[in-house]
Structure formats: structure tokens, C-alpha cells
Amino acid sequence: MSMPEVRLLGAKHSPYVQRAKWALKLKGVEYEYQEQDLLKKGPVLVQCNPIHKKVPVLIHNGKPIAESFIIVEYLDETWKNHPLLPRDSYQRAMTRFWAKFVEEKFTEVMQQVVIVDGENQEKEVNNAKEALEILEGELKGNKFFGGENVGFVDIVLGSIISVCLDVIEEVGCVKVFDSQKFSYLAKWNANFLEIPAIKETLPEREHVLRYFSRARRFNLAMAAKKRRVKLLDG
Ligand SMILES: N[C@@H](CCC(=O)N[C@@H](CS)C(=O)NCC(=O)O)C(=O)O
The missing domain is CATH 3.40.30.10 (Glutaredoxin)
Known part of the structure; x- marks a missing residue:
């Protein structure tokens, strides 16, 4: 075959x-x-x-x-149809800049939010909100970061906002996204989830929930174990 x-x-x-x-x-x-x-x-x-x-x-x-x-x-x-990055070199560079920003300042921060507790978690939640404020300003009133069509930055941000955000909030018992404060991003998320290719390919919430719940339990248990070892070592 x-x-x-x-x-x-x-x-x-x-x-x-x-x-x-x-x-x-x-x-x-x-x-x-x-x-x-x-x-x-x-x-x-x-x-x-x-x-x-x-x-x-x-x-x-x-x-x-x-x-x-x-x-x-x-x-x-x-595959040249439905371009995800602009053809213009400068616009391409800007797209890469914002995708990298989303990854470093939002995706990676949200991965921390879900696995830490207390003051550390508060700090990470604030970092995530700061990143959202910047993205809200960058999006302005545009439909997508890619303009009228979904592009690279939308895909990168959507993979965390549209797929993981509410699960992370639930598992981590925190609130990061305020749809009144981030009204452009809230509209962007609704537009994003309206696109057939996007909504038809969403993962089941249950799988995402199970993964983040396990990651939180595991990391908090490891952190508690480290604290115990430190106490015993004096
Ligand atoms: N920077 C990588 C990250 C990929 C990644 O972290 N994948 C996870 C699944 S969510 C994985 O394969 N984890 C297995 C492991 O860490 O051993 C990318 O953008 O593709």
C-alpha cells in the first residue's frame, strides 16, 4: 500500500x-x-x-x-491558496514578529498560569493580561490579524485563546480574559470560531481539559515535594 x-x-x-x-x-x-x-x-x-x-x-x-x-x-x-503570511517582505516580517510575541508573551505565560499557584500564579495572570492589552491595541477594529482573512497570527493566537483559555481558567481557578475590557479580541474570537474550517477542526474540550488538569496536578505535586525536601534538608 x-x-x-x-x-x-x-x-x-x-x-x-x-x-x-x-x-x-x-x-x-x-x-x-x-x-x-x-x-x-x-x-x-x-x-x-x-x-x-x-x-x-x-x-x-x-x-x-x-x-x-x-x-x-x-x-x-x-500550497499557495489561502495565503497565511503576506507576500510583502515587510508585512511578512511584522507577521512573524506578532506570532513570536503571542508565543512568548501569551502562550508560554498561559502554560505557566495553569501549573503554578499563589503569588506566582497572580504574577503570570498579570503578565497574560498585559499581553492581551497589547494585542487588543494591535488588532484595533480589524476583523483578523491577517486582515479580512485568517492568517498566521490568528492561527497561533486562536490555538490558545479559542481552544485552551477557558479550560485553563477553569483548571487554574483564575480569570484572565475580560470580554468587556478586551472587546476587539472577544469579537475576533467570535469571528474566528465562525469560520467553517476552524470550527470543524476544533479539538474536543474534554481532551484539552483532561490534559491541563493532569498537568496541574502533576506540577503542583512536584512543587510540594520539592518544598518538603527543602524543609527536611533544613
Ligand atoms: N515548540 C513546539 C512545541 C510542541 C509541544 O510542546 N508539543 C507537546 C504537545 S502539546 C509535546 O509533544 N510534548 C511531549 C513532550 O514534551 O515530551 C511547537 O511549536 O511545535
């Missing part, structure tokens, strides 16, 4: 995998999806992403590509 031209190694809960799924769907690329067990990584994942051993991995004509940003850019360069 011949191998499909495009394969995606993923995990149901993963916001990073979601980016690749959305880019593939928006471009109408047919692919075979292969769910990976991240607690017991199989040989295909290890071979295809030997450095990080993480998902997503896109395999195109037998050649693997890792890292969600790189995958989305690769898809955009290979």
Missing part, C-alpha cells in the same frame, strides 16, 4: 498540533492524521523528531518537518 503524501503526527489536546490542522484545512490539503502516545513515544515520532520528540510533525513525501511555526510556514510556501 502506498504512503499518503501528507501525514500529521499529533495529539488530541495539543494547541501546537491544532495550528497545523487548521493550516491544512484552510488550504484544503488532504492528509492522514496519526495520534501519538506522548507518555510512551513510538518509533515513528522519535525518528521523525529526534531532537525534541514532540508533536506536531508533518511528513510530506516521506520528509519530516517539526515545530508548529515551521510547519505552518512550510504549508504556506508549498
